[in-house]
Amino acid sequence: MSFLNSYIYYIGAFGLILIGLYIILVKHNLIKVIIGLGILDTGVNLFLISVGYITKGTAPIFSRSGIDSERMVDPVPQALVLTAIVIGVAVLALALSLAIRLYQHYGTLNLRKIREQKW
């Protein structure tokens, strides 16, 4: 049980990453693939947060007295995740706008049917 308690976030994060990868590799519908990308992003973000997390930790605010520095969580991964979320939003927005264009051209979002470009 203690194993589960201390590693639950990592298990969750890699679970999400694997689900995302599975969706991207297996699904035929572009919208589902984009959802997979979103899940993959979420998994990576959760992983980054859990790298710096301490159980029952608090925010690292030094100006306020009474907070034990031992219990402060690492703020760097949180800054990274903020950046990564913004990047993820940009990629998803671009992907969705491309999906709209793709539908206008081909009349379908099934990636198995859209294969004009080949080796």
Next chain:
Amino acid sequence: MVNPVLLIAVPLGLAFAIPVLSLFSKRIAKFVPPIALSFNLIVSMLLLPKVLEIPLIVSIGGWRPPFCINLVAGPLGVLFSAIIALVGLLVSIYALDYIKEGATEKYHMLYILLLTGATGVVLTGDIFNLFVFFEILCISSYALVAYLRERSGIESAVKYLIQGAVGSSLLLIGIGLLYGLFGTLNMADIAQNIKSASPVSVFVPMVLIITGLGVEAAIFPLNAWLPDAHSSAPSSISAILSGIAIEIGLYAVARVIFTIFGAQSFLLFLALLGILTLLVGEMCAFSQNNIKRMLAYSSIGQIGLILFALAIATSYGVTSGLFQLVSHTLSKALLFLATGYMIYQTGSLQISDLEGMGKKMPLACLAFTVGAFSLVGLPPFIGFPSKFLIIRAALATKETYFCVLIGLALLGTVIEAGYFFRVVQLLYFKGGKINPGPKEAPVTALIPMFIFVVLIVVVGVYPKLVTDVLNSAASELLSRTEYIKAVLGSIL
């Protein structure tokens, strides 16, 4: 003293000024990229002699490394930023007339962002910052591939985006694992502590990071997006993607392997991958009927050759790899620019439709020929000294492994000569249909092509012009301890 931060800050500021400027006049937007990039070129040229003596470390936010995000303007970084600015400037002059349709101001904004991302990747000394700049580069190139809004462009942009997004997620997982191991994101600091961790726990992030970067660098099993994306983008963007974007991916791979991980044993595997990439690329290029796909596959081949040369990991090897990289950037950008107007005039991407163009567009065809001969490695052009140095470096190792691989690389070059000579022969020595119309490209396209041709010939005749800079850039890649000392020197 010029601050290297300006290399990133000024183009970024100008890029975001474009939407505001285009409120007043639609015609201003296209003159902003040449201004931004000539500024970058001048600053890089001013910095270059200084950083050859001692690398400049810029700390941002007033903290000392490793607590701040820092820029490392060493010979390698500044050399790359100069090349990016030079090629970017010439291609942006070409684009003045070439890009007429669509939302041109968005094109020019994304174009500057792409090159700013590339400059940031080569200058940064912080691995997460590298990821951020890499994403700026990638996202703007996804959008630019789809710029023409044609069927093929959209389809290949979707493919590129999905593969690129998965690649950058892997890269981010790798960075997260490294942060978990060492508690720092500074590349020099990680490099210093890398020995303290167990080899297995370092190996996993290394593989993840190299796979993530390898998608953008188009290393063999990860390059399915490249021929589609490079062939359906507008030609000016193909020139930048082939000439700069994949090279930046390769730079990042080299930086991660040499500086951060110092993984000597991994290099043999990369040399093999490089040769595989080379052979696959050249063989696919040989069988293409579409001229831009042929050039795109040829880029894959050249990337493989550069990767092989870097993986030799001797001073000769890395110098020759960087030389080949410069030579590929100049030649391939020239080829795409020349092809751009041939396609524009004939309205066809098929190689067979280019018959007899040598008489109708003599200057553009001459430029194409110079680029093709240079890539194959004929003597008066820049491709000759670079390929010669690679062969010499491989033979100088006196290891059977590298000697066999360089033999395979020469086989690849023969295939390459085969398809390039076929096109050149078709341009000049076939009669062709009598279709009226094809005129010479406009002056704004001919000037950049002319400058590329001059550079290719001058450096090809007198390679000493660049070898000194390349030598110190190579030694920056190879000497990890020097790099660590330069960044963290004040603390140690």
